[in-house]
Amino acid sequence: xxxxxxxxxxxxxxxxxxxxxxxxxxxxxxxxxxxxxxxxxxxxxxxxxxxxxxxxxxxxxxxxxxxxxxxxxxxxxxxxxxxxxxxxxxxxxxxxxxxxxxxxxxxxxxxxxxxxxxxxxxxxxxxxxxxxxxxxxxxxxxxxxxxxxxxxxxxxxxxxxxxxxxxxxxxxxxxxxxxxxxxxxxxxxxxxxxxxxxxxxxxxxxxxxxxxxxxxxxxxxxxxxxxxxxxxxxxxxxx
Numbered sequence: 580x581x582x583x584x585x586x587x588x589x590x591x592x593x594x595x596x597x598x599x600x601x602x603x604x605x606x607x608x609x610x611x612x613x614x615x616x617x618x619x620x621x622x623x624x625x626x627x628x629x630x631x632x633x634x635x636x637x638x639x640x641x642x643x644x645x646x647x648x649x650x651x652x653x654x655x656x657x658x659x660x661x662x663x664x665x666x667x668x669x670x671x672x673x674x675x676x677x678x679x680x681x682x683x684x685x686x687x688x689x690x691x692x693x694x695x696x697x698x699x700x701x702x703x704x705x706x707x708x709x710x711x712x713x714x715x716x717x718x719x720x721x722x723x724x725x726x727x728x729x730x731x732x733x734x735x736x737x738x739x740x741x742x743x744x745x746x747x748x749x750x751x752x753x754x755x756x757x758x759x760x761x762x763x764x765x766x767x768x769x770x771x772x773x774x775x776x777x778x779x780x781x782x783x784x785x786x787x788x789x790x791x792x793x794x795x796x797x798x799x800x801x802x803x804x805x806x807x808x809x810x811x812x813x814x815x816x817x818x
Contacts, residue, residue: 583806586626586700588727589617589736590720593635593661595794603635605664614668616797617705620804621674626700629665629707630726632719633657639715651715655682658719662709663687675704681713681722693729700730720778728785735787736803737773738794743811744773759808762816773813788814 595613598606621627636657639650659680666676677699678688688709689695696706711722720737727735741749742757746769749755763783766773773779773791782789792799792810802809 580805582620582623582625582804584625584733584804586628586730586732587620587734587736587804588628588630588723588730588732589738589800590723591629591631591661591665591738591794592740593632593657595738595740596631596661596664597635599795605635605661607664607668610664610668611671613794613797613800614665614672614674616800618669618672618674619801621703621705623804624703625804626703627705628696628700628726628730628732629662629705630711630719630723631658631661631665631707631709633661636660648715651711651717652682655710655713658711659684659687659709662707665707669705675702676707677704678707678709681708681710696726697730706730718775718778720774721781724774724778724781724785724787727787728781732787735782735789736800737789737791738800739791740793740795741791742793742809744771744791744813746771758811761811761813763813764816766813773811779813782813783815786815788812 594602596605596610598609633654637654639654662678666678669676679691680688681691683690699706708726711719744758745755747755790810790812
């Protein structure tokens with residue numbers, strides 16, 4: 580079977596890299612498991628870009644009395660730590676990652692330049708885009724939507740800790756209903772916590788579908804690429 584998608588953007592939360600227990604820091608065995616699935620996808624000829632959050636180290640919005648701009652800049656640096664960890668794991672597995680950051684730090688990573696990122700993808704390299712958008716007040720979800728639009732990704736894979744999108748929190752409500760498919764308008768109108776409204780609107784305007792699925796089994800990344808029926812797909816309404 581051929582992969583369903585040619586170019587994907589994988590959005591990872593920082594907490595996903597912390598492993599199953601702590602939610603803080605890095606569990607490198609977990610990072611390796613995730614990167615092993617990413618490498619399988621890359622070896623199939625799929626072009627992969629990754630955006631990772633930084634919540635396992637720092638959350639700017641939860642910083643209390645700190646200036647929001649400075650707190651967000653700290654969060655961007657946390658995403659770079661995670662990006663470097665992903666790159667290290669991918670290199671150990673024999674892949675070719677390139678870390679590119681929205682904030683210039685030449686000794687650590689390449690600056691994010693759209694054309695260079697696309698060229699890396701075309702050469703089979705895995706692009707890891709760190710430091711969000713480089714601007715405060717924008718989430719890494721918005722960074723994912725922006726980078727996906729720039730590189731003309733076929734889809735955003737949003738890997739989470741639940742197996743799709745529900746009408747209420749399935750950890751609290753045993754009767755929560757899982758959606759197999761949603762429109763962007765439904766997602767926004769029902770205020771479903773898939774992505775923030777800025778990211779969702781950017782995906783809607785650029786017709787970039789989002790597949791939300793569970794990362795507890797990293798092989799779901801491979802299943803998603805092959806078009807298996809997992810998670811919840813959010814896409815533009817069909818006329």
